[in-house]
Amino acid sequence: MNSDDVTSIQTQHPLKLVYQIPLGKTKTFWNSMSKGKLVIPKCIKCSTYYFPPQGDCSNCLSSEMEWIEFSTEGKLEVFTHLMVAPGSFMDKVPYTVAIGKLSQGIKILAWLKDVEYGKIKIGMNIKLHIKKINETKYVYEWRLN
Amino acid sequence: MNKVAIIGVGHSKFGNRTDVNLCELAFESIKESLNDAHITQKDIDFVSVGTTGGWYEESLPAIVINEYAGLTPKGVVRVESACATGSAAVRECFTSIASGLSDIAIAIGVEKMTEVDISTAIEMIGRAGSYLWEFENYGVTFPAYYAMYANAHMNKFGTTEEQLGLVSVKAHKYGAMNPLAQFQKEVALNDILNSYVISWPLRLYNSCPVSDGSSAVILASERIAEQLTKDPIWIKGIGVASDSANLSRRPDYLGIQSTVKAANDAYSMSKTIPKNFDVACVHDCFSIAEIMAYEDLGFCKKGEGGKLIQENQTYIGGSIPVNVDGGLKAKGHPIGATGTSMIVEITKQLRNECGKRQVPIKNGLGLVHNVGGTGHSCYVTVLGVDK
Numbered sequence: 001m002n003s004d005d006v007t008s009i010q011t012q013h014p015l016k017l018v019y020q021i022p023l024g025k026t027k028t029f030w031n032s033m034s035k036g037k038l039v040i041p042k043c044i045k046c047s048t049y050y051f052p053p054q055g056d057c058s059n060c061l062s063s064e065m066e067w068i069e070f071s072t073e074g075k076l077e078v079f080t081h082l083m084v085a086p087g088s089f090m091d092k093v094p095y096t097v098a099i100g101k102l103s104q105g106i107k108i109l110a111w112l113k114d115v116e117y118g119k120i121k122i123g124m125n126i127k128l129h130i131k132k133i134n135e136t137k138y139v140y141e142w143r144l145n
Numbered sequence: 146m147n148k149v150a151i152i153g154v155g156h157s158k159f160g161n162r163t164d165v166n167l168c169e170l171a172f173e174s175i176k177e178s179l180n181d182a183h184i185t186q187k188d189i190d191f192v193s194v195g196t197t198g199g200w201y202e203e204s205l206p207a208i209v210i211n212e213y214a215g216l217t218p219k220g221v222v223r224v225e226s227a228c229a230t231g232s233a234a235v236r237e238c239f240t241s242i243a244s245g246l247s248d249i250a251i252a253i254g255v256e257k258m259t260e261v262d263i264s265t266a267i268e269m270i271g272r273a274g275s276y277l278w279e280f281e282n283y284g285v286t287f288p289a290y291y292a293m294y295a296n297a298h299m300n301k302f303g304t305t306e307e308q309l310g311l312v313s314v315k316a317h318k319y320g321a322m323n324p325l326a327q328f329q330k331e332v333a334l335n336d337i338l339n340s341y342v343i344s345w346p347l348r349l350y351n352s353c354p355v356s357d358g359s360s361a362v363i364l365a366s367e368r369i370a371e372q373l374t375k376d377p378i379w380i381k382g383i384g385v386a387s388d389s390a391n392l393s394r395r396p397d398y399l400g401i402q403s404t405v406k407a408a409n410d411a412y413s414m415s416k417t418i419p420k421n422f423d424v425a426c427v428h429d430c431f432s433i434a435e436i437m438a439y440e441d442l443g444f445c446k447k448g449e450g451g452k453l454i455q456e457n458q459t460y461i462g463g464s465i466p467v468n469v470d471g472g473l474k475a476k477g478h479p480i481g482a483t484g485t486s487m488i489v490e491i492t493k494q495l496r497n498e499c500g501k502r503q504v505p506i507k508n509g510l511g512l513v514h515n516v517g518g519t520g521h522s523c524y525v526t527v528l529g530v531d532k
Contacts, residue, residue: 007163008163011202021277051393052275052277052278052391052393077297077398078293078296078297078300078398079293079296080289080292080293080296080344080345080346080347081342081344081345082284082285082286082288082289082343082344083341083342083343083344083345084267084286084288084343084344085267085284085286086264086267086268086271086284086286087262087264087265087267087268088268088284089284090264092284095284097283097284097285097289097293099293099392099393099398107393107394108393109278109279109283109285109391109392109393110282110283111282111283122296122297122300139282
């Protein structure tokens with residue numbers, strides 16, 4: 001192809017998108033994590049539990065929640081091992097994403113850590129661990145129990 | 146409610162379309178659909194553009210496409226329903242005509258996904274669940290969501306990796322017969338089973354590609370359709386449903402509940418049952434999605450989808466030919482253009498225009514099943530030769 005032959009143009013105004021997500025309505029959940037506790041909101045009016053936690057009830061539309069401490073023990077409902085990751089997770093592969101069901105009935109999606117490939121099975125006992133990333137950030141992860 | 150017919154369709158080549166920009170790509174389908182309907186832009190009352198966007202430079206794609214195709218000053222709206230965006234754009238036109246507000250409307254589905262690098266595209270699709278709870282700390286991708294469905298389905302019903310692979314063998318067999326498909330070559334089962342794992346148990350050849358493409362559908366009222374064409378294809382039923390954003394809020398991972406509801410509504414509106422259909426396009430973004438669609442649409446019992454493909458029942462000549470255009474797997478999945486592409490395919494099948502991959506039309510009925518996200522939304526559309 002002739003080098004004078006223009007076929008495309010690369011845009012010169014890249015966007016850097018960083019979002020600031022408010023956590024005020026679920027701050028009890030985040031603050032409890034720093035104390036190593038898992039708390040789940042329960043609607044005071046209609047008794048519906050929510051995970052992911054939320055401050056407004058999708059069922060009866062009340063905004064009054066009580067925050068109940070849950071046991072972190074559960075069972076593995078489903079999982080997958082990721083070998084191909086999005087750009088921002090490229091240095092983390094392989095990793096295992098799992099949905100576990102707590103003994104008190106709520107389901108949570110998180111990484112399942114310390115797994116041996118080929119040895120984990122749906123139905124295994126797992127436990128949610130709260131992990132400190134830095135002074136302000138905590139994450140939860142499943143581990144075999 | 147007024148009856149609504151399809152009077153014109155257009156479809157671009159799907160694939161890596163670095164030869165055209167967004168508007169030029171949409172133009173290819175718009176022009177073909179107008180010619181097919183024997184009308185001009187002046188005859189259109191309403192324009193619906195289905196595109197998810199973000200991977201191309203335009204922030205208001207409907208407006209620039211509308212201008213480029215000479216559709217200004219007609220009313221225009223951009224529609225989004227994840228991977229079911231194209232079907233949602235058609236439904237906008239359908240309701241506009243059924244209500245009597247418009248006589249002729251055009252649904253344009255278009256996506257240009259290759260203007261960003263592939264890892265950015267994967268990142269953008271992965272964020273399309275519940276961002277804070279599934280992506281921020283855990284980097285879930287779309288293959289990963291469907292891999293969890295596959296794992297659960299295999300665990301409960303004994304569905305095998307080989308059965309998943311057979312779905313892709315079929316897709317590539319028919320893709321090889323479709324000159325507009327992204328991949329036009331057959332692939333052997335062994336090559337599929339030996340391709341690398343993307344998100345276990347799903348492999349490269351169990352996954353649809355990142356694609357560019359456009360497709361367009363022109364709809365008209367009964368009065369106009371019967372004036373303009375001898376072979377209108379009627380929209381006999383449309384069902385739409387939704388499900389939770391968070392996968393963890395689904396009761397199980399064995400099927401798509403929004404498919405079941407949308408299908409029941411579409412069957413009820415069109416007074417059809419699953420065995421009536423001559424041909425179907427179903428949402429096969431990953432092989433497991435096609436197997437679940439067989440079950441959730443009622444082509445077989447729950448848990449027997451793997452057996453249905455193993456018995457070749459979804460090939461031409463089987464009980465229900467499915468995705469004989471190559472499906473999302475081989476034809477490609479330019480997100481906003483997929484639903485409109487499926488409606489183009491079934492319209493052409495019902496008109497007997499599909500050449501060597503034409504199915505025998507007996508009952509004059511075809512089905513389009515288009516899932517958004519992980520079942521976040523679903524559109525099921527029933528098309529028929531008879532009013």
